[in-house]
Amino acid sequence: MNHANTAIRPVNQDAAALHRSLTVVDGLQYANWDREIFEQLVAAGVSGVHATIVYHETCRETLLRLGEWNRRFDAYPELILPVHEMADIRRAKAEGRVGVFFGAQNCSPIEDDIDLVAIFRRLGLLIMQLTYNNQSLLATGCYETDDTGITRFGREVIREMNRVGMVIDMSHSGERSTLEAIELSARPILISHANPLFFHAAKRNKSERVLRALAESGGLLGLSTYAMHLPGGGDCTLLQFCDMVARTVDLMGIEHVGVGTDLCQKQPTDILTWMRNGRWSRTLDFGEGSAEQPDWPAQPHWFRGATDYPNLTAGLLARGFEAHEIARIMGENWLDFLTAATQASTA
């Protein structure tokens, strides 16, 4: 079907039943994790979630984050389990739990040491961004004025990530760096949480050129519900969002589109300030916010938190997507992509 011309139709299928049948995977969250959030995810039928464990963490600090997750897995075995392979997400679905897999939104864990790529992959870091907004040792972030693409160290690291099966994520990178990463990587890459620029002009959203190259190379885009990535912010409607999904699917192909909500539940303002400033500035940087609006933006009313995943399924159904397409967008694409992308290379 061509989704651009699909009319909104009355829901002639039980959206809730459809949602319950899906294996839902959220391609990015950064919650202040606790029992309530895990219970919400289970109740909302989410079977897999990509949990960010790094914004600015160094090697040692990343080990702290992994240690904290080990304690959570010990504390809530009835709710969560660690994902070593994608079959663990199927198991989580069958058992009414949530499988958690790890990603870094920065390359800070490997510091200046290429050998740390294999070590963190062994520890379960499946995904790593080459940059987080600023220039990194590997590539250029989307907040820098100019983008020189992938550095000398970056080329080496891409080869190593390909080798060990750690997924390259360019969500916070500049355009040239992203295109070069797609080109240089021998394996498909990821943009785990961003929207198309045509939907909303934000530094973090992606051009059609990038989205086309991503799709052509077998990559995956996770669509974001973060207000800064939506037209009108928190006032963006579910219909607008689902229209954008349809247009993105028409651009990229159904198998290249998933969801990466960028949900950051229960995080205080000082965490947002830390995400934006790390240790790199002595004057406050407001990132996508401003001095007038330094705080977390309000989520759209149809996706206030982990309880609202069924609304996405209902919205896509109302927008005219078929059940098998919704299954892909809501989770199967993530499962297929990660199954292939996290295998160690046999080349």
Added chain:
Amino acid sequence: MNHANTAIRPVNQDAAALHRSLTVVDGLQYANWDREIFEQLVAAGVSGVHATIVYHETCRETLLRLGEWNRRFDAYPELILPVHEMADIRRAKAEGRVGVFFGAQNCSPIEDDIDLVAIFRRLGLLIMQLTYNNQSLLATGCYETDDTGITRFGREVIREMNRVGMVIDMSHSGERSTLEAIELSARPILISHANPLFFHAAKRNKSERVLRALAESGGLLGLSTYAMHLPGGGDCTLLQFCDMVARTVDLMGIEHVGVGTDLCQKQPTDILTWMRNGRWSRTLDFGEGSAEQPDWPAQPHWFRGATDYPNLTAGLLARGFEAHEIARIMGENWLDFLTAATQASTA
């Protein structure tokens, strides 16, 4: 005097006596330090030396290097002393010792943390390069294909280095980054060890545009004796070198030219390999060398090591420089520059 047209003249002054009268400062060395080298420096009349303590060292590793130097100061008090202020170099001269001051050839000590600038300055790190060949978090190294100049973090760090009186050194940076550092820095900056491109076309040597901008902003260039920076490598003659000094002085002005020999005495090949590769590559990078010539290049015969500083004075004298000019080049310019540049800013 205009040095370009100065004829070579017979030495009608006692070069050795002149050399003994000078306060000689070497603007960069990276020796495998031991008693013999310190004795050589003292015998050769060197009163101050900028010792590189960092190529790839992180914060913690830089503290190891500082700790090692504390042990050396304890072990050889009759030969060396730590330089806290430039008066310590005058004292070293008077007492027949060598004053040692510290610099980093990379910004790796501060990792991602701007607050480490003030902390390392307090510990005696007077000089820090913003890059070492590769892209750093602050700027672009001279071995990258493209140079985007100073990054967002880099702008913050330049302001902080200006504030605490840590000197910005762009010896291993790309051209655009160097020009931007000169422009952005409120205080004069340094190129501690490099030669003009007109002397020898090497990635590490500097264009006339850079040298002019450096001089106009009150900066200092330390001329290098490292064979890779010389025409003909180790076969470059003292006369060729001193001709280059004359041409550089004519370009930049006498007060902006010093010596930064880049002498690396007694360092084994594996140290050179580490300098070039750090931890960033799984395939060997040969830097200025090649697979056929992976080892240290031979020094020119007139500057084989620390014993040969008097040859530089003799060469400059023979080339027609006046004694007061030689005094500037051999050390006074370093003393003047560092006296101003390492004061904490009162702004």
